[in-house]
């Protein structure tokens with residue numbers, strides 16, 4: 001164990017099983033550890049480094065903003081915040097934006113918005129229906145919203161107001177809807193919970209149901225948004241529009257940011273009803289603006305779509321050779337590779353040794369979420385490393 005790793009064990013709360021390398025530098029789709037070893041990064045800071053590590057347009061925007069204005073009280077108008085809000089509204093179906101600092105905080109705000117909507121329009125309805133296998137963040141409310149026992153059990157009793165129902169079942173949502181329901185909250189594709197794709201017509205059925213009941217549809221696009229699924233927002237390829245959408249991860253390519261977007265009719269906060277000290281500060285918004293502008297101007301989402309298909313085709317090509325591969329699935333550059341047995345931990349370690357970072361999605365599945373700017377060469381390189389790692393499993 002290195003010096004830094006020993007210090008970490010001494011001083012840092014142990015909330016995660018770390019992999020045994022200390023990253024000190026990143027550029028594009030590559031990172032380097034403290035010994036100078038290079039890795040191809042198909043984790044991308046948890047689907048965060050949309051433009052890769054230290055992309056020049058992000059670095060430039062941050063450096064310029066750092067020298068200009070880093071933080072201001074939200075009592076004052078600031079320019080980067082307005083520019084990023086305008087760009088988001090111009091390129092989505094939503095009308096209003098609020099910025100915060102993380103995904104969980106964005107979802108918390110979306111839930112507050114839905115409750116306020118319920119107070120004003122639905123006789124005080126305040127319950128939110130979410131799905132099993134979802135992931136909405138680590139605050140207590142979002143743990144209650146997240147339909148996965150492993151995140152919930154350590155913190156029982158959980159706050160009320162969330163009903164977790166079976167995923168991909170419109171009937172389950174219908175059965176859980178009562179006069180107390182103010183919203184349904186879903187990820188268009190469940191990311192953390194397994195890269196679980198929505199069945200055909202599931203989301204359109206949910207949309208119709210929400211319309212019929214007059215309740216809000218909140219889409220958590222924290223992982224799927226900003227180009228990740230091969231289009232700017234995943235809802236655009238699913239034939240529906242949300243009333244409220246949350247973003248975070250890839251929006252500023254690594255600088256912490258979260259966002260709540262809402263249609264005008266759902267945008268019901270009044271002054272004083274919500275806030276955030278750092279939320280929407282000039283630094284994060286300048287990074288967000290630079291990232292989103294680059295993604296739009298260079299059709300980075302289109303690249304994610306093309307390269308994602310190339311990656312999925314490559315992984316599907318492995319199925320002949322490695323019979324223990326049971327599934328390859330994903331949209332754009334959010335891709336999962338599933339196995340018939342629990343081999344992902346050893347695959348992650350073997351790939352690491354060979355210079356490729358991949359995520360253990362489940363004991364029997366890997367997830368790939370590389371920067372959206374990669375090309376076929378990076379995919380070829382990753383596939384070749386995976387091929388070797390998978391071959392060892394066989395023999």
Ligand SMILES: *Cc1c(COP(=O)(O)O)cnc(C)c1O
Pocket residue numbers: 101102103104105107135136137138187191192220221222223224248249
């Ligand atoms: C990562 C994630 C979150 C939580 O975001 P944080 O920034 O870690 O709070 C919420 N929802 C989804 C879909 C996510 O992938």
